[in-house]
Amino acid sequence: MKRVLSLMVFVLALNGCDDGDLIQEDINFEDINTQSCGTNDVIYKLKEKEALLLEIPKSSFMNEPSSTGTPMILDVNSSNRVVYRFYDGNVSANNICETIPPATPIVTDQWNATAGKIQIFTTAVKTVNETDNSTRISGYNHNIVFKNITFAKSSGTQVYETFPFGDYVTAATALPFLFDETIERCSGSNLIYNYTSAESLTLDIEPTLIANEVTPLNSPRIGYIGTTTNILTYRLFTGLLTADYFCNAATPSTPVINQEWNAVTGIIGVSGIIEVTTTTNGPGSFKHTIVLKKVTLKRGNSDFMLGDNYIYGDLLTTN
Template sequence: MKRIIGLLVFVLLLCGCDDGDLIQETINFEDVTTQNCSTNEIIYKLRDSEALILEIKNVTFPVETTTQELEISTTNRVYYRFYNGEVTSATICETIPPATPTVTNQWIATSGTIVITTTAVKPLNPDDNSTKITGYNHNITFKNITFDTGKGTQVYETFPFGDYQIAATPLPFSFNKTLEQCATSKQLYDYNSSEALILDVDSNLIVNAVTPLNEPRVGLISDTKNKLTYRLFSGLVTGDYFCNDTFPTSPAFSEEWIAVTGIANTSGIVEVTTTTNGSGFRHTVVLKKVKMKKGNSDFILGDAYLFGDLLTTN
């Protein structure tokens, strides 16, 4: 009898402590690849008969290193769905989804913050230690997210959604390595139809005198001397763009990258080697360990990037 009474008391206590909340469950999609729908603003993860769905409207994933926070709302929504069979992309993305599988349960996020931390994907070229931005990785985490499970609420202080990568077209850098120089400003530049690399060169580096073997003239990148600028244009660029008092407004450039200030014997170094070229001179300009920067993003030209050759006469 005592055992029966004790069991009844335990059951009553257990029922009395139920406030409608579910026991905390672990949801883990971190090892699942993120996918996206091409026809709407949904990104998602699928695992067997479960789907974790994030819908973000009117938000552009940035193409620079940054962090942004979005509040979960009727515009930015999060769902955790359970199906009665294996779920596929068609189930999530099609305007008219397949008849099966069907949703058996759905958790809807009612509050919380979506934190998106964006970093550039920059694979290293081991041959010259250069990097190129090939995409951007968006790491998504939910903070203090509350799900309405239909039977109560479930809260996560930190809930990692995972990474979502978007590919980017690397900058062309398709230069012919034949430099031109402005008569007045002495600015060096190389260009093609869509891009330009411009060096406000220190006049002490371009001298019509042969440099001793293995003793090039050396300067450092800075904002006042040897400023290096890369521009990617949205229209056709011609030689008329250069050597003006100010750069023309057309064609407009879509991207501009500025070299980071150099450090002696370490980075951001400009080297000029001068040799004879018939009755004139050939000035070979090499950029060593130069980092190009735009906003919070950057990439490295490499240990020794050949800017090009400038031909001069006495």
């Protein structure tokens, strides 16, 4: 009898030691898609009667790829909140994003993150044209991981050394590239340009590439994108762009440059190739067709490729 009583006391003592800190409950939303609210800074994941919420300024999701091994790090605090909620019924976006959420389902429990780091690693999402191998950036993927995050819950605390939240994708500004094939040239300089009302593609070209001599069949003049000559620049503008913008000694302040992309220096026989084919265009007149091959444009850590053969356009000259 004494042995039975001793065993019961031991079991009760073990149960009495559980203060909630020793029970590790699993949170798993890895296979759930991330959604976002349009009216606030909340991004979230929903799983039946559970919701995992991250509220940080949308400006934290920069459309700029992270440098290798260098994610953005944010502290969990009152401005960067992480919340895990339980409901008494299936939860929907209306329960997260509405100013006055529906009366049901009801929140039955909530864990609030009190400490930790929010790690965001950003990469560009690219679409590939299989025909010409050109690429365009369609968005930016932000992979979010919580590090050493502590949740305060009703029964104690819970700490995760590494807790993957998942991916959140933001849209990229589309670059129109709606140029026709008519190129203009600034008198007295080597700058040639193509433009629409909102964008431009300029090339400070090596003068020997634009010679008023017909090139032999299948033997175009060849140059390479460089840093002092053959400089190719794409600009996207906010405001109306006209021909008056070009050929000035100083860059005009209007329209405002929204984005600027510069071509990567070419490698002989490999990339950044400029080909110019010259034909006659009437007496004393010449047409120079310029093709850009395997040219990559870069801005910060973002880049995209114009393609295997991008027709820049035709430049007309006379003797």
